[in-house]
Amino acid sequence: MKLTTMSMNMNKRILAAMIAGTVAFTALSITEMTGAANAAEIKVIVNSNPITNVDIANRVAFLKLQRRSGNLNKLAQDELVEEMLKRVEMKSRGIVVSDQELETAYAGFASRNKMSVAQLNQLMNQTGITPKHFKTFIMVQMGWNRAIGARFRSEGMMSEQDAVQRMLKEGGKKPSTNEYTLQQVIFVVPAANRSAGVMAKRRQEANTLRNRFSGCDATRSLTKGMMDVTVRDLGKHLELQLPPEWTTQLKATAVGRATAVQDTDKGVEFLAVCAKRSVSDDRVAQLTFSMEGTSNNSDQEKKAEEISKKYVKELREKAKIVNR
Incomplete structure (x- = not known):
């Protein structure tokens, strides 16, 4: 377990929402399930990285399991483009989620939802999502959380000098x-x-x-x-x-x-x-002032989402995205 300045748990909320849709779930039709078995065809290229019709079919199945509505093909494509942007950024930052970490997270997800890994694999295959697609989804969530944490530390953390200046303005009182x-x-x-x-x-x-x-x-x-x-x-x-x-x-x-x-x-x-x-020192002051407005889980998630949205917007503006 790592104890960090700002713990990012957006992936847990997303995964919980996904599994909630499995209760009273009706299996996809054979046509929908076998759609991903067709030959892969590139539909989008994101910074030279392809997204295929198979990827989109897997994500559409995922969205159906979450009981999402609307144009699912478009939603799936939009999500996959954003995830590819995140994956490219993770790679450029040297952020790697090891196979062991991924398998452990996958098994932990199965356990928390009272399933064995074999049962979760079966669910993923029956619904047309596939274990590989879901593991990639988990991997991106884990890696992106680390990217957001690094972004917060580099941009959201008040400098020690600024913290000292603020304390001086407040009469030298240090938070504890x-x-x-x-x-x-x-x-x-x-x-x-x-x-x-x-x-x-x-x-x-x-x-x-x-x-x-x-x-x-x-x-x-x-x-x-x-x-x-x-x-x-x-x-x-x-x-x-x-x-x-x-x-x-x-x-x-x-x-x-x-x-x-x-x-x-x-x-x-x-x-x-x-x-x-x-304890009460400059380090405490720096952290306290930086974390203002994030005193509980909900506040931290909100701040994390704000950082993520801004980050993704910047990546999208710089990216080369080609629809085919």
Whole structure:
């Protein structure tokens, strides 16, 4: 797990919306499902990168699963053009989502929706989306979140000098926040082994350890001899830097205690609060002033979307897009 200045979770919202449409889902007709099997024909070229009719057919199936309405062919093409712009930018910035990360995220998505990887693959194939298309979608979401994070750090972060100047204008008063020293305990579940039974067993094991937990110094001795359990010291993190999915629990967790267990892309895990103290310095001021207006998940998502829209607009203006 990475704790960053601004955690980007737009992909989780998009993926959740996608799976919501599977309830009471009616399978696509055979004609629609086999449309992607036809010979690929290039429909759009984005900065020398092709988008084919097969890609568009896969995305149309995806949109149908989300119960989207309107001209789905146009919506699919527009989405794929935007994604290709993002992929080209990710490549130029050296942003790479590894195969292992992607497979883990895919398996984690299946697990969170009470499916095995095989069942998710079956769903993807039956609906005409295909696992490959969905994995590419996930990969772009993950990589683009990193691009937005880098953009925020380069453009959205107030300089230390500006933060000092603002403090001087406000009478020299420095904002304060809590600083957490954290430890992460992961009950690892490989991507290929995320059945409901395995996940349930790992949750039980994690909860048993969590109930015995009494402080970070003893974690490694408690986990000694346990299979596939990883303990990581995450160091110090300001409250504004905590990931949204853990923030509420961490704030409510006493020093020397652990959060509730959560399923994650790595398996089953919990975080422990090793220490907590109030801090007030130039670094806190810089982060606090920069993050004004993003005090909760909704605000952070809104800011992330604003950055993303501006970023994509700039890429589109510079791109060479040819419709065929």
